[in-house]
Amino acid sequence: MKNQEKKRQGFLAERPLPTIEIAPRILHYRTRRDLLLFGAGAAAAVAGAGLLLPQTTLARIGVRRNINARGKEWLLDKALRIDDDVAEALYSPDRRVPTYAKSQTTPIKNNYNGATPDPGYIPGWNLTLEGLASGLSISLDIRKLRNRFPIHEQVTRLVCVEGWSAIAWWAGLRFDDLLRAYPPKSQAKWARVESSVNLDASGNPDPYFVSIDLSTARHPQTLLVTHLNSHPLAVEHGAPLRLLVPVKLGLKNVKAVTRITYSAEEPGDYWAQFGYSSYDGI
Amino acid sequence: MIALIPPHHEPESTSTSLAQSGVLVVKRHHVLVRLSHWLNLPLLLGLILSGISIYWASPIYQHRPDPNTGNFDVAADIGIWICAHVPGQHHYPSPPDWIYNHMSLGPGMLALALRFHWLCAYLFMLNGMVYVVGLVMGRGWRSLLPRRGDLLDAFRMFRYYLGIPFAKLARREWSHRRFNTKYNALQRAAYFSVPLAGFVSVATGWAIHKPMQLQWLAALFGGFDAARVWHFWLMWLFIFFLVPHVILVFADGWDTLRSIIVGWSTKVDRSEAIANEESGEEAPRLPCRATASDN
Numbered sequence: 001m002k003n004q005e006k007k008r009q010g011f012l013a014e015r016p017l018p019t020i021e022i023a024p025r026i027l028h029y030r031t032r033r034d035l036l037l038f039g040a041g042a043a044a045a046v047a048g049a050g051l052l053l054p055q056t057t058l059a060r061i062g063v064r065r066n067i068n069a070r071g072k073e074w075l076l077d078k079a080l081r082i083d084d085d086v087a088e089a090l091y092s093p094d095r096r097v098p099t100y101a102k103s104q105t106t107p108i109k110n111n112y113n114g115a116t117p118d119p120g121y122i123p124g125w126n127l128t129l130e131g132l133a134s135g136l137s138i139s140l141d142i143r144k145l146r147n148r149f150p151i152h153e154q155v156t157r158l159v160c161v162e163g164w165s166a167i168a169w170w171a172g173l174r175f176d177d178l179l180r181a182y183p184p185k186s187q188a189k190w191a192r193v194e195s196s197v198n199l200d201a202s203g204n205p206d207p208y209f210v211s212i213d214l215s216t217a218r219h220p221q222t223l224l225v226t227h228l229n230s231h232p233l234a235v236e237h238g239a240p241l242r243l244l245v246p247v248k249l250g251l252k253n254v255k256a257v258t259r260i261t262y263s264a265e266e267p268g269d270y271w272a273q274f275g276y277s278s279y280d281g282i
Numbered sequence: 283m284i285a286l287i288p289p290h291h292e293p294e295s296t297s298t299s300l301a302q303s304g305v306l307v308v309k310r311h312h313v314l315v316r317l318s319h320w321l322n323l324p325l326l327l328g329l330i331l332s333g334i335s336i337y338w339a340s341p342i343y344q345h346r347p348d349p350n351t352g353n354f355d356v357a358a359d360i361g362i363w364i365c366a367h368v369p370g371q372h373h374y375p376s377p378p379d380w381i382y383n384h385m386s387l388g389p390g391m392l393a394l395a396l397r398f399h400w401l402c403a404y405l406f407m408l409n410g411m412v413y414v415v416g417l418v419m420g421r422g423w424r425s426l427l428p429r430r431g432d433l434l435d436a437f438r439m440f441r442y443y444l445g446i447p448f449a450k451l452a453r454r455e456w457s458h459r460r461f462n463t464k465y466n467a468l469q470r471a472a473y474f475s476v477p478l479a480g481f482v483s484v485a486t487g488w489a490i491h492k493p494m495q496l497q498w499l500a501a502l503f504g505g506f507d508a509a510r511v512w513h514f515w516l517m518w519l520f521i522f523f524l525v526p527h528v529i530l531v532f533a534d535g536w537d538t539l540r541s542i543i544v545g546w547s548t549k550v551d552r553s554e555a556i557a558n559e560e561s562g563e564e565a566p567r568l569p570c571r572a573t574a575s576d577n
């Protein structure tokens with residue numbers, strides 16, 4: 001026993017550092033060579049920073065010259081694509097997100113990027129489905145949606161790209177049930193989920209749209225929500241129907257969905273236009 | 283342990299003429315350890331600058347919005363305080379942005395900061411792997427392992443370092459216990475915990491980045507919101523480490539700096555002491571002067 005202990009200690013015990021004898025000029029030569037390499041590396045790092053840093057940051061540290069490197073966007077986009085691929089590889093259609101007790105809910109803020117729409121659109125609201133196997137364009141009102149499909153409740157966390165999160169108690173129909181009732185065309189892999197009532201900061205129409213892969217849309221916790229905290233959705237939370245997709249960032253959770261279009265090709269995404277990821281899996 | 287490397291110089295190891303002109307060097311750091319050590323500098327800088335830009339979008343430390351300004355961000359408060367009290371900053375155009383303008387890529391650039399952060403983060407993870415490979419190949423990992431008595435010895439070294447400037451001013455002899463290992467206990471604590479902190483930073487980063495798919499990881503750190511707090515304070519650990527690290531390396535001198543660039547040190551006595559220890563001899567515990575070799 002004691003022997004074993006000693007042996008283990010021996011394995012972890014520090015070894016003497018390798019010592020060599022060399023001619024002084026070898027030491028000088030190596031030192032000079034490595035210092036030059038080191039200097040080159042430092043210069044490359046500074047140049048790399050100059051190419052990669054945003055113009056506003058460079059301007060603040062006194063770099064006035066406009067360095068407009070094409071490689072910059074390419075490299076940053078490449079990092080984003082790699083990160084999206086990792087996110088997609090991590091996604092499992094069978095993995096449920098954590099659920100919470102109703103007592104654990106936290107206030108959820110109205111994070112409409114622009115102005116909150118006037119509730120006048122709600123009475124005339126309906127949901128249009130396009131890209132269906134039937135080739136038809138289907139229009140559904142909120143009563144039909146609520147009566148036709150089973151309603152599921154879930155208390156899940158909504159995570160915003162900005163870094164805040166909120167736990168909320170939602171109720172609505174499964175996106176998967178809608179997909180089964182109105183199947184998309186066979187080659188469809190994507191859904192474009194759109195809100196035509198979205199406004200920009202000055203109150204002008206600014207349709208909001210996101211891309212959702214159908215694997216995510218079929219996730220059992222991906223809902224088309226009608227209720228928050230047992231009350232019908234208020235206008236600031238996307239009355240009368242919003243997308244709730246807890247495996248994605250909040251920005252994919254479109255409020256006041258007015259149209260869903262299925263397609264084989266990846267559709268556009270509102271925030272991807274501004275340099276955010278278009279996959280947004282969390 | 284003495285081996286003669288350059289073949290075109292190969293003398294008999296007993297050759298006294300060359301032994302006189304030769305110089306003994308200790309191979310302290312494997313080339314991959316040196317490479318990854320220095321790559322950490324730009325990568326951590328990029329991670330911190332972009333990280334604080336990301337922090338701007340939703341600060342961890344908030345208070346009720348100020349009734350006059352609407353400000354809720356503690357970092358903005360600090361900026362406002364700096365502009366009010368620090369000479370030369372009174373005319374700063376946007377005080378709430380002071381911290382973000384000086385310690386990050388800048389406010390209001392979340393999308394760009396995220397992409398920048400991912401780029402640096404993937405490179406940082408690759409670099410960490412290179413470091414581990416270097417530690418194994420260069421067999422340096424054992425020197426980093428904490429051992430019994432390190433806590434007390436680390437405290438003694440801390441006291442020693444603190445006393446150096448006073449001892450120098452008073453021209454007094456100031457010594458620490460001689461150690462016969464690659465690092466003293468304080469260095470070992472630092473060089474063991476900083477790579478560990480790097481690992482935990484990456485883990486908390488993933489917990490924030492993928493709180494649903496990696497929910498077990500987020501749970502390990504107390505959930506999504508708590509993982510953000512971990513991630514934030516680990517950044518400060520790197521910053522707090524860097525200050526004494528740089529001061530002490532420069533205080534210690536050229537040989538130490540050279541060892542992390544070239545890999546070689548001409549201070550050989552300690553490794554011989556380890557050899558003695560292995561052969562069962564107790565290394566002499568001698569006081570060294572403050573100017574004597576330590577790093």
